[in-house]
Amino acid sequence: xxxxxxxxxxxxxxxxxxxxxxxxxxxxxxxxxxxxxxxxxxxxxxxxxxxxxxxxxxxxxxxxxxxxxxxxxxxxxxxxxxxxxxxxxxxxxxxxxxxxxxxxxxxxxxxxxxxxxxxxxxxxxxxxxxxxxxxxxxxxxxxxxxxxxxxxxxxxxxxxxxxxxxxxxxxxxxxxxxxxxxxxx
Numbered sequence: 001x002x003x004x005x006x007x008x009x010x011x012x013x014x015x016x017x018x019x020x021x022x023x024x025x026x027x028x029x030x031x032x033x034x035x036x037x038x039x040x041x042x043x044x045x046x047x048x049x050x051x052x053x054x055x056x057x058x059x060x061x062x063x064x065x066x067x068x069x070x071x072x073x074x075x076x077x078x079x080x081x082x083x084x085x086x087x088x089x090x091x092x093x094x095x096x097x098x099x100x101x102x103x104x105x106x107x108x109x110x111x112x113x114x115x116x117x118x119x120x121x122x123x124x125x126x127x128x129x130x131x132x133x134x135x136x137x138x139x140x141x142x143x144x145x146x147x148x149x150x151x152x153x154x155x156x157x158x159x160x161x162x163x164x165x166x167x168x169x170x171x172x173x174x175x176x177x178x179x180x181x182x183x184x185x
């Protein structure tokens with residue numbers, strides 16, 4: 001499959017996705033992931049197996065979609081009242097999401113697979129577009145969202161995945177200071 005299914009907010013597709021995702025999460029808490037099957041997930045979600053096959057194709061694709069849920073653009077990005085404040089909150093959430101457990105395994109998988117890496121980068125890009133648009137709406141100067149990827153996301157991924165380092169809040173603030181230092185004025 002080329003990616004997760006497109007979901008219309010509030011529609012039947014969203015309800016099905018939510019039910020299937022919740023079923024996967026509940027079953028993973030009860031049994032080993034390798035034991036999961038489409039019929040088992042379908043029964044728990046109260047959908048037909050064909051619904052899951054049609055939307056996700058395989059258990060692996062469904063598991064990847066459930067794991068990727070944490071990286072999708074935030075619908076409710078915090079609004080601190082300033083771009084600097086928003087940027088101080090965003091990397092902390094990002095680092096929390098990718099530093100341990102499923103998030104760390106998922107980011108390693110994304111780094112190893114170019115198509116998946118591009119999709120994951122798009123989620124961060126979308127979040128930065130929201131933050132930058134919000135800042136410009138308040139007449140604040142703001143860097144290009146793509147530049148924020150270079151200055152905030154890339155070093156965090158490098159240090160976490162390739163250097164195996166912990167990402168301290170102090171380091172996140174240093175990155176934000178660098179990004180804000182590039183603004184005119």
